[in-house]
Amino acid sequence: MENQFRESKEIICTACPMGCHTVVERENNTLLVRGARCPRGERYVKEEADDPRRIVATTIKIQNGNIRRLPVKTSRPFPRDQIRALVQAISPLEVSAPVKRGEIIKSNLFGENIDLVATRDVPLKDKKKITHY
Amino acid sequence: MPKKVLADVVVIGGGPAGMAAALGARESGAKIVFLLERGDELGGILNQCIHAGFGVQRFGEELTGPEYAGIYKDRLASSSIEVMTSTLVCEVNRDGYVKAVNRSGIWEISARSVVMAMGCRERTRDMIRIPGTRPSGVFTAGLVQYMVNVDGLLPGKEAVILGSGDIGLIVARRLELEGVRVNAVVEIRDSLSGLVRNYVQCLLDFNIPMLFSHTVTGIRGEDRVEAVKISKVDNSWRPIKGASQWMECDCLLLSVGLIPENELTQRLGIPICPESGGPYIDEKGTTEIPHIFACGNVSSVFDLVDYVSIISERTGSAAALKNPPAPVSFILECGGGVGLVVPQRIRERGEGDIFVRPATALRDGNIRFQRGERIIYEKPISICRPSEMIRIPSRGIEWPHETGKVKIEIDGEPVQGI
Numbered sequence: 204m205e206n207q208f209r210e211s212k213e214i215i216c217t218a219c220p221m222g223c224h225t226v227v228e229r230e231n232n233t234l235l236v237r238g239a240r241c242p243r244g245e246r247y248v249k250e251e252a253d254d255p256r257r258i259v260a261t262t263i264k265i266q267n268g269n270i271r272r273l274p275v276k277t278s279r280p281f282p283r284d285q286i287r288a289l290v291q292a293i294s295p296l297e298v299s300a301p302v303k304r305g306e307i308i309k310s311n312l313f314g315e316n317i318d319l320v321a322t323r324d325v326p327l328k329d330k331k332k333i334t335h336y
Numbered sequence: 337m338p339k340k341v342l343a344d345v346v347v348i349g350g351g352p353a354g355m356a357a358a359l360g361a362r363e364s365g366a367k368i369v370f371l372l373e374r375g376d377e378l379g380g381i382l383n384q385c386i387h388a389g390f391g392v393q394r395f396g397e398e399l400t401g402p403e404y405a406g407i408y409k410d411r412l413a414s415s416s417i418e419v420m421t422s423t424l425v426c427e428v429n430r431d432g433y434v435k436a437v438n439r440s441g442i443w444e445i446s447a448r449s450v451v452m453a454m455g456c457r458e459r460t461r462d463m464i465r466i467p468g469t470r471p472s473g474v475f476t477a478g479l480v481q482y483m484v485n486v487d488g489l490l491p492g493k494e495a496v497i498l499g500s501g502d503i504g505l506i507v508a509r510r511l512e513l514e515g516v517r518v519n520a521v522v523e524i525r526d527s528l529s530g531l532v533r534n535y536v537q538c539l540l541d542f543n544i545p546m547l548f549s550h551t552v553t554g555i556r557g558e559d560r561v562e563a564v565k566i567s568k569v570d571n572s573w574r575p576i577k578g579a580s581q582w583m584e585c586d587c588l589l590l591s592v593g594l595i596p597e598n599e600l601t602q603r604l605g606i607p608i609c610p611e612s613g614g615p616y617i618d619e620k621g622t623t624e625i626p627h628i629f630a631c632g633n634v635s636s637v638f639d640l641v642d643y644v645s646i647i648s649e650r651t652g653s654a655a656a657l658k659n660p661p662a663p664v665s666f667i668l669e670c671g672g673g674v675g676l677v678v679p680q681r682i683r684e685r686g687e688g689d690i691f692v693r694p695a696t697a698l699r700d701g702n703i704r705f706q707r708g709e710r711i712i713y714e715k716p717i718s719i720c721r722p723s724e725m726i727r728i729p730s731r732g733i734e735w736p737h738e739t740g741k742v743k744i745e746i747d748g749e750p751v752q753g754i
Contacts (some may be wrong), residue, residue, distance in 0.1 A: 215536050215754060221719050222532035222754060257537060258388040260400055261513060262485055269377075272488045274386035274402050283541060290513045304406045322386065323402035324409075 218247035227252040256280030260322070261290050263308070268300030268325035275308055278318040285313060293319060300325045338435075338442040343368045343418075345655045346434045346447040348425050348600065351380020352641045353632020353648040354453035355408040358417050360652025361451070369417045370445055372436055374424050378412065379405035380455055382641065384482045387506055393642035404641060428452075428600050432627055449627045449655035452601055452615070453648065456594040456633040458503075464592050468555030468565070477503045477591035484510055492587035496564050497521045498552045502530035502639070502723065504591025509538035518544045519585055522566055524551040524573050526752050527697045530723050531639075535754060548753060553580060555588065564588050594637045601630065611676035612636035618681040619688035619730060621651030622661050629655050636678040636691070639725055643691065650688060665739040666707070673698065673746030675722060682742075685735035690728045694720040694746050701748020703728075707736050720746065 216223040216239055225238035225248050234252055239245040250256075259281050262272035281289060289312060298308060302325045309319040344366035347358045350373030358371040377383065382390070385401030392398055395407070412419055423438040432447040458476040475483075475491050481503065483489040495516055497504045500523035508518045521539060526549050528535055539546055547566065553575050554565030567580035596614040606615045606623050614635035621629040631651035632644040654661075666682040668690070675695040679688075692703065698720050705713035713733040720726060726746075 215532060215540075217533040217536050220532065220721065220724055224754075257541070258398065260386045260388055262386060262488065264488070270486060272486060274400065274485065276386075276388060276400055286541070287513065304403060322400045323383070323406055 212252060214248050214251050216244040216248050216251075218244045255283040257283050257286060259286050259289055261293055263293060263296040263298065265302065265325055266297065266299045267328050268302070269328050270325060273298060273302060273308075273325055274322045275319050276322050277312065278307075278320050281312070281315065281317055289313065300327050338444045339440075340444045341368075341370075341446070343370050343445050343447040345449045345451060345652070346370045346372065346432075346445050347451040347453055347652070348372050348428070348434070349380070349453035349455055349632075349634070350375070350378040350419070350421065351453065351455050351632065352382055352405070352408070352644050353455065353634065354378075354380075354451070355405075355412060356645040356648035357451045357453055357629075357631055357652035357655065358419075359408070359411055359415065360649035361449075361656040362415055362417055362652075363649075364653035364656035366449075366656035370434075370447070371412070371417055371419045372423045372425055372434075373419070373421045376422055378409050378419065378421065381478070384478070384485045385506075386485045387510075390641050393640060394645050395642075401641075408645075425600060428604060428628075430604060430625055430628075448658070449629065451621070451651060451655050452598075452623075452628065452630040452634050453632050454597045454600065454634045456596045456613075456637050459590070459593040459595060461590060464590070466552055466555060469557055471555065471557035471559055471561050473557070473561030473587040474555065475587060475589050477501075477507045477589045480589055481507050481510065484514060490514060490516055491589070492516065492561075492585070494519055494585045495587045495589055496552070496566075496583055496585045497589045497591060499523065499591035499593070500525075500529045500535070500546065501591045501593070502534050504589065505530045505534040505538040507589060507591070508544050509542055512542040512544065518542070519583055520545045520547055520566070522547045522550045522552060524549070524569055528721070528723070528754055532754060551575065552588065554582075556582065561586055561588055594633070596634045596637065598634060601634070604628065609636075609676075609678075609680055611670055612678050612680070614678070616681055617679045618661065618664065618683045619679050619690075620654035620661070620683075621647065621679075622654065622681075622683070626661050627655075636676060638691070639723060643689075643725070643727065647688070666735070667741045668705075669741055669743050671706075671743040671745035673701075673748070674744050677744055682730070682735070686731040686733075688730050690730055690733075691725040692728065692744055692746070693725045694722055697721040697751035698746060698748030699751050701746060703746045704744070705733060706743045706745070707738070707740060710736060712736060712742065717746070717748065719751065720748070721751070 265273040345361040382401035382405035390404040427435040567575035631648040675693040
């Protein structure tokens with residue numbers, strides 16, 4: 204993939220609902236965008252060509268909680284091409300309730316200075332309450 | 337003996353619409369507000385939508401579903417609203433009497449206003465009539481989302497997804513990340529049903545093939561799905577003879593639409609709008625019965641939870657008021673190019689927003705509101721898709737003095753593919 208866009212790469216702009224089909228070309232370290240209908244889109248497409256990033260969301264195991272999986276996310280957009288590796292590295296993680304929304308589960312993922320954050324509260328399991336499973 | 341209580345407002349359903357409506361009612365002065373939720377916890381579908389993308393309109397930042405729900409759960413916890421989870425509403429009558437059941441018994445709540453906020457549910461295999469055997473491994477996409485994200489269970493090892501709506505796309509990515517191969521997303525239309533952003537970030541990022549103008553016409557397998565038959569369709573969605581192939585998989589996920597859940601509403605004799613699937617409502621969510629309201633996906637399936645929250649807060653506020661609503665001034669009707677409009681009734685000119693869902697994807701066109709011969713609103717649209725409602729602030733419409741029917745139309749050039 205890296206090599207592909209060195210010459211030219213097609214990118215659908217998702218900066219707005221227009222969804223422009225653009226072509227990005229690299230010439231002597233500068234990026235040229237064709238087909239973007241606005242400056243915001245051009246910026247987005249350049250970023251997407253140079254360093255595509257996404258917020259990654261997944262779940263990890265949680266003990267003693269009222270649910271079995273804790274939803275987590277990256278605190279900032281994470282390099283797109285390492286998402287699979289990241290999720291694999293996260294999946295063995297295990298935490299214990301109680302957990303608060305916003306709590307950092309693991310910091311500095313892959314040395315990117317991006318944290319893994321809990322996205323919901325999980326209180327201690329209420330033994331008296333019957334759960335659905 | 338049933339527990340008998342009095343309330344100002346009872347809200348049925350504790351998802352995003354119900355939570356916002358209950359808070360809206362409380363803030364507008366309703367003293368006793370009940371929020372009744374069938375599930376074990378508040379938050380509704382947001383709890384299983386662990387991906388980011390919510391809240392940009394409402395909170396100005398991109399949140400995940402659980403985070404978005406968490407904000408409302410915290411607000412409810414610090415309010416004096418009576419929240420009852422694991423509580424099923426069995427009956428609502430025209431006088432605002434609500435009968436519910438939970439582990440502590442039967443409740444009879446006599447309310448001045450009732451807000452319907454039951455949300456929607458997914459269309460199933462039976463509703464789209466896929467022929468074939470009836471093995472296990474056929475799921476709706478939202479069910480799989482719940483299984484994976486809340487219960488930590490996987491539906492199989494290799495999936496085919498029917499329907500390119502946002503839930504299907506989001507679940508495709510989620511499955512790939514959990515090690516389930518997604519062999520294809522199959523779409524009967526010739527254009528994408530979901531957002532382009534989701535197509536890029538869920539399918540392209542993970543090299544998942546997308547087949548337009550195709551559908552599933554058969555399922556093979558006795559105990560378990562073994563393969564599904566994928567057929568090319570013509571312009572009227574009829575399978576083309578000889579243009580089909582079997583694709584191996586052990587599960588089929590359906591992302592083929594959502595239906596507002598209006599059993600309680602219908603039992604009240606409130607008429608349902610055929611386009612939206614919800615009761616006819618006005619700009620404040622008032623149904624044809626003045627003290628019974630509806631908001632969120634029970635009134636029409638929205639694409640952004642932010643809109644649901646904004647509308648539902650307004651509906652909750654209206655439910656808290658004691659004065660009867662003004663008479664209906666305008667009836668909004670779907671013309672060419674329009675899939676649905678909500679609200680369908682306007683009482684007070686210039687209040688709230690009007691949401692229009694295009695029937696098909698169009699480019700370089702116009703949206704028009706017409707009262708008789710007179711155009712009361714017109715705006716060019718560079719692109720519109722069925723996946724994104726067009727939001728029109730009511731104050732931007734030149735509502736005439738003369739009341740009556742208003743027709744909404746959209747025209748433009750058809751868009752194919754992405």
